Amino acid sequence: xxxxxxxxxxxxxxxxxxxxxxxxxxxxxxxxxxxxxxxxxxxxxxxxxxxxxxxxxxxxxxxxxxxx
Numbered sequence: 001x002x003x004x005x006x007x008x009x010x011x012x013x014x015x016x017x018x019x020x021x022x023x024x025x026x027x028x029x030x031x032x033x034x035x036x037x038x039x040x041x042x043x044x045x046x047x048x049x050x051x052x053x054x055x056x057x058x059x060x061x062x063x064x065x066x067x068x
Contacts, residue, residue, distance in 0.1 A: 012040060
């Protein structure tokens with residue numbers, strides 16, 4: 001997919017393409033694709049920005065994965 005870098009949802013669309021590719025390669029379950037869609041919907045409701053609490057949760061989850 002060719003997405004202009006000035007598109008307002010450029011990063012989100014790139015992420016979606018990566019997720020679809022992971023689904024096609026059977027790295028990701030369909031539930032993961034559904035969860036991503038729900039997350040994008042919520043992003044619209046909060047104005048397309050990550051809240052501070054969500055960012056802290058993301059960092060904590062990443063740290064747990066690194067330490068696992």
